[in-house]
Amino acid sequence: MAKPQFFLFLLLFLFLTHQSLQQQQQQISAADLAALHDIRNSLRDLPHSDFFSTWDFAAPNPCSTFTGLLCSPDPSATATPLLRVTSLTLGTGLAGSPGLVGSLTPALSNLTALTQIVLYSGFVSGSIPPQLGTLKNLRVISLTNNRLSGPIPCSLSTLPNLHTLDLSGNQLGGPVPASLTRLPSLKVLILASNHLSGELPNVTTQLLHLDLKNNRFSGLLPSMPLSLRYLSLCKNEMWGPLNVLVRLSELVYLDLSMNSFSGSIPESLFRPTLSSLLLQRNNLSGGVPRTLADDATLYGEGSIVDLSHNILSGELSPVLAGVEILFLNSNRLIGIVPDEYVRSVSVGSMKTLYLQHNYLSGFPLEPGSPPLPDSASLCLSYNCMVPPIGTMTCPANAGGLFSRPAYQCQAIHRGNAD
Numbered sequence: 001m002a003k004p005q006f007f008l009f010l011l012l013f014l015f016l017t018h019q020s021l022q023q024q025q026q027q028i029s030a031a032d033l034a035a036l037h038d039i040r041n042s043l044r045d046l047p048h049s050d051f052f053s054t055w056d057f058a059a060p061n062p063c064s065t066f067t068g069l070l071c072s073p074d075p076s077a078t079a080t081p082l083l084r085v086t087s088l089t090l091g092t093g094l095a096g097s098p099g100l101v102g103s104l105t106p107a108l109s110n111l112t113a114l115t116q117i118v119l120y121s122g123f124v125s126g127s128i129p130p131q132l133g134t135l136k137n138l139r140v141i142s143l144t145n146n147r148l149s150g151p152i153p154c155s156l157s158t159l160p161n162l163h164t165l166d167l168s169g170n171q172l173g174g175p176v177p178a179s180l181t182r183l184p185s186l187k188v189l190i191l192a193s194n195h196l197s198g199e200l201p202n203v204t205t206q207l208l209h210l211d212l213k214n215n216r217f218s219g220l221l222p223s224m225p226l227s228l229r230y231l232s233l234c235k236n237e238m239w240g241p242l243n244v245l246v247r248l249s250e251l252v253y254l255d256l257s258m259n260s261f262s263g264s265i266p267e268s269l270f271r272p273t274l275s276s277l278l279l280q281r282n283n284l285s286g287g288v289p290r291t292l293a294d295d296a297t298l299y300g301e302g303s304i305v306d307l308s309h310n311i312l313s314g315e316l317s318p319v320l321a322g323v324e325i326l327f328l329n330s331n332r333l334i335g336i337v338p339d340e341y342v343r344s345v346s347v348g349s350m351k352t353l354y355l356q357h358n359y360l361s362g363f364p365l366e367p368g369s370p371p372l373p374d375s376a377s378l379c380l381s382y383n384c385m386v387p388p389i390g391t392m393t394c395p396a397n398a399g400g401l402f403s404r405p406a407y408q409c410q411a412i413h414r415g416n417a418d
């Protein structure tokens with residue numbers, strides 16, 4: 001009975017040994033090996049990091065022994081194809097590993113079969129070698145959370161296959177090269193948390209994800225592709241109206257918080273498919289529409305809308321009653337909180353409702369109605385009402401005042417009546 005199994009194992013064994021022999025017979029290209037030497041000499045492990053411990057150049061085949069390498073036979077060679085490095089990952093990316101220190105050598109560009117290069121968090125400094133722009137097969141460049149400085153090389157704009165460029169968490173300066181935003185294959189562009197500045201170029205490539213938060217960009221919103229699903233420009237110095245966003249119907253995540261955008265919020269941005277709408281700390285005025293453009297669906301679980309710290313006016317719109325986490329604090333909102341909001345907080349679908357620092361005049365919690373769930377975060381302080389007893393779970397910075405001085409309330413209501 002054991003015989004057929006034995007033969008199966010034998011076949012498998014022969015197959016595997018044949019494979020590994022073939023791999024061992026295949027040599028890494030001399031140019032790639034020289035480049036790896038140079039990479040090894042320009043970077044080192046920080047104490048308590050052991051990425052390079054496997055990089056032993058005396059070993060017969062780096063492709064099967066070095067951590068961070070993936071190789072493939074060179075498709076252009078015929079007889080005995082050499083192995084080429086197609087993917088290079090520098091650093092372990094393990095939590096608690098301090099990573100690498102040193103710099104990125106221009107010799108990286110000798111790994112001409114490279115399709116992907118990743119550098120994990122560490123202290124690697126110096127500039128991004130412009131020579132990376134010669135690696136025409138590159139699809140992914142991810143050099144994040146290090147100390148890279150200098151400009152974003154314009155040469156990267158010539159990579160025809162580049163799909164993802166993530167240079168976030170470094171000290172890069174200067175502008176975004178306009179040519180970069182025209183790369184034909186680029187889908188994901190993440191330059192967050194650097195020192196980049198200047199005005200943003202118009203984006204014409206069919207990007208899906210654009211994250212430029214935490215830089216020093218200024219000026220107006222550029223025109224952006226209709227394909228965009230994720231956009232963050234949080235914490236920059238941008239201003240002007242939001243009109244150009246009206247046509248971006250695929251957006252599911254929009255964060256323009258902490259800028260100086262002004263004017264009213266386009267009605268089309270209030271739609272449940274755009275389930276994260278973060279516009280806090282700008283100079284936005286006007287109100288929230290009373291009905292949704294597409295009123296077939298409602299905001300639901302997982303949705304977050306933060307319009308706090310603007311100059312929004314008018315009454316609260318019932319449209320936002322389904323939002324799970326809603327911040328409207330520090331605006332100029334008036335009127336009574338709609339019943340729909342109270343109901344959503346009562347049933348627990350609205351988990352956070354911050355309305356402090358407005359001019360609201362009532363929260364219709366009927367006497368004898370069941371208490372609001374303990375899990376709800378509700379803040380009504382500093383409005384034109386005495387907040388209902390036991391409803392207050394304000395953040396520490398909401399201030400201790402329970403109501404706004406009466407003269408302020410009279411002034412805004414007079415102002416609104418004019």
Ligand SMILES: *[C@@H]1O[C@H](CO)[C@@H](O)[C@H](O)[C@H]1NC(C)=O
Nearest residue numbers: 031034035036038107109110
């Ligand atoms: C990279 O390639 C160039 C040209 O082929 C060569 O002159 C140079 O020595 C190589 N550098 C390294 C570090 O391999």
Ligand SMILES: *[C@@H]1O[C@H](CO)[C@@H](O)[C@H](O)[C@H]1NC(C)=O
Nearest residue numbers: 200201202203222223224244
């Ligand atoms: C960007 O596009 C807008 C129109 O969508 C145009 O008015 C503006 O001049 C363009 N900016 C640049 C720098 O090309």
Ligand SMILES: *[C@@H]1O[C@H](CO)[C@@H](O)[C@H](O)[C@H]1NC(C)=O
Nearest residue numbers: 239260262263283284285311
């Ligand atoms: C905010 O907008 C108002 C007009 O709506 C304008 O007067 C004011 O200068 C703006 N403030 C800033 C800081 O942009």
